[in-house]
Amino acid sequence: VDGRSVGRFIAEEIAGPLGADFHVGLPQTDDFRAAEMIEGPKASEWVDIVRASPFPHACDNPAPRALAPNDRAWRAAEVPGGNGQSTAHALARIYGMMAAGGTFEGKRLIGRAAIEEAGRPRFRGMDDSFALPAAFAAGYQIEDPVYAGRASPQSFGHTGWGGAIGFADPGAGVGFGYVTNRMLGFDDVDPRRKALIDAVYDAL
Template sequence: MTIEGFCDPLFAGVRDAFALFFDQGLEHGGGVSVVADGKTVVDLWGGHADAARTRPWRRDTLVNVWSSTKGVVALAIAMLVERGKLDYAAPVARYWPEFAACGKERITLDQVMSHQAGLNGLAVPMDEAGMLAWTPYINALAAMAPLWEPGSRCVYHALSYGHLAGEVLRRIDGRSVGCFIAEEIAGPLGADFHVGLSAPEDARAAEMIEGPKASEWVDFVRASPFPHACDNPTPRALAPNDRAWRAAEVPGGNGQSTAHALARIYGMMATGGTFEGRRLVGRAAIEEAARPRFRGMDDSFALPAAFAAGFQIEDPVYAGRASAQSFGHTGWGGAIGFADPGAGVGFGYVTNRMLGFDDVDPRRKALIDAVYDAL
């Protein structure tokens, strides 16, 4: 397999690890990128963008990064908090009055951002089309009662997180979350990241491939003792292959990105909010967004978890290597983006071959270990 792109010789171990995935049959197509102290030191890609192996993966190939989208949404919210438009401690109903129905008047933005809002699924049936249309889904969220006492536990809001945070953003800013990201984050940074992909860009979109145990977490969460523990509707591994999914805004999980885009976004945050002379957000706002909101058991997975305001923190994928202030977000099947302010590093990895939990997917850890071996 030919690996294309750029790699600083100091980071040759990242190239070696990435190439090994293809040799071992773990990878089909993807990319990895590292930004260190504001400079791109790794930007590699390889493999194929389609299951039939007729389209080579290119530098500008886009792929659905699932929940890695959540971290970019978290940045958007942090920018509005810094501007005084939002307050993490404020009730969501301050910005979205209809949300106060059925006992939700005290749910805070912080609880939404840290998966403690009791709204990890809908109380009424909803098909995927309703979620993609936005309004039916957010209306159902606004009308329902919490599934459990808000603030009493953490149950991962796999898809509802994005609509909840996104509707708050839309109410206060006037733009959709996808539009805000395009105009305030992706555009200024030159980051090829999209929530809501236009039809002409379809030619760049990779086909998702469901590898071993890719859907095991859906089955695992479905068996949770808590009602609606997996979002309603249940996510489909191959949904990103549909035009309707790509066109819609699903800020909990349908960001289309390159590895370099994730690395640039997190590289900007790792160095205090300024990148290549352009300031997007202040250091204090980043630190406040990355401050811990929850540590304990995520009851959807029955696993330890730690969340900030939309970011995963203390992630075991990079535990022991990255500095304590690191933050980011993984994505279903393999993707990850994170910032390490202590090392000045932004990291992005994307793939179209979705694997299961780390017992069958060693890719993220191997790449991250290689980065820290080079630092």
Template sequence: MADTKIADIEIHGSCAKGFEPVRDAFAANFATLGEAGASAAVIFRGEPVADLWAGHTDAAGAKPWKRNTLANVWSTTKGMGALVCGMLVERGFMSYEDEVSKHWPEFAAEGKGDITVGQMLSHQAGLCGPAVPTTSEEMCNHELMAVRLAAQAPMWTPGSRSGYHALTVGILAGEVVRRVSGKSIGTFFREEVAEPFGIDFHIGLPQSEDGRAAEMIAAKKPGSIDPSTLNPSQMAALGNPAPNATVPNERFWRGAELSSANGQGTASAIARVYGALAGDGRIEGKQLVKPETIRSMTKLQIEGHDEVLAMPARWGAGYILNVGGLYGPNDEAFGHSGWGGSFGMADPKTGLAIAYAMNQMGPELAGDARANAIIAAAYASL
């Protein structure tokens, strides 16, 4: 189905017969939920059934969103970082059972020598935020932050609980990837995923691509957080550095390789990756990862009350395992959501992969109403 207009919203792209509810939900995000610009994509059993985009890339509403417009997807990036780690496990560079310090000896400081790669990726390391005041610019300085986190004492006994490492897990994963592969995480992703599989996603956006990057727009009604109600882990993870919804518009942020938060991509690119993870690991017949690797990446590492998110959580090796219907009705589903509304997910039970990327930030870390609507519509189309 070609471009169409719904309730005065010009919807571009294609939608297969039977998946019209996805197109309608996408249009409703603009008509009733205040969307500015966005892309949405659905893949079903390896075939793209929805690839949609609409709106504007700028707060002024002057520049139309295009098929190749990139959006900063915040923590949705973590799923791509987890994929890189899974590929390195598959290739024998490391295992999830390895102690991080086996590959990064300095990390053993302050009693962290027994923390495994799997625990690190599932937010159990107790390094959910820096111990010293840290700016966004410093968080984008990988070498500086890797040294600081290696020397830092954990905030709890590692392995005893999870506490969402909102930004720091990108430094931790990135340093392990560098140590075992000799490549930065962004370079590995570009050379082993983006380029060979045609995935328009970047962990570290070249300046030459800035013209495609959407302007991120702060939430109209930001979530209110009372600092007096936060535990120390929450203050470290969510407040150091202080959250800034528009920092992705800065070149220092876009150019960094922070696999926890600064990925730039399209919904179509995210869905293509998760389409492989929802099936046999192939993209258009070419093997991205083996099925046993997908099972290993999504094997439960820990579940229970998350120290930072203050809600029930189930973590695989870098992926959120479905809990509370976040990713639809099936327990087998997994993925990662980003602050403000973006997400990518896979459901191996149905072969469904769904992704959303946008520039109008919402106040939620996960469970955004626009994301929920797209997921519900995709399942309603089956």
């Protein structure tokens, strides 16, 4: 809208003001800080599931590769729906700002209406590419089984391939972030994420 790329907009309007180490488009000078991704057991099983579904084209052009994040081209690209690069602290900080209604240190970074839409259901039904139930608001997963039952109903966030997750819980005033470089796949909820989320809510 204003001529800036998505990565630059996020850097200048969100990550920068928050002091959050979050990037969509990682400068080459920061490559040494990026953890090398490791593809563990079952990490890529979902690709075969989608290819066998009515929507195999979702895994083409290009085909998803678990270790693509190790490539300089991938790190440099600005693919806001797929290659945000972050520390867990930065994810928690950004989602914490959203859990606080879009403000940080008295300054509004995101409009209240946008925060409300992030948690307002827009779709509930079957994700036919995975043959699993799904629920989404404006850009975010809601009612996610990873934190359902612990977080308040208006919570929203998103999981990442291999284990990462970030979410905001406005009811508890909490932002949560978890990242890992060991990508795993599970038939049920990732126990690494569940243990940390349970610990947070036990502490609250």
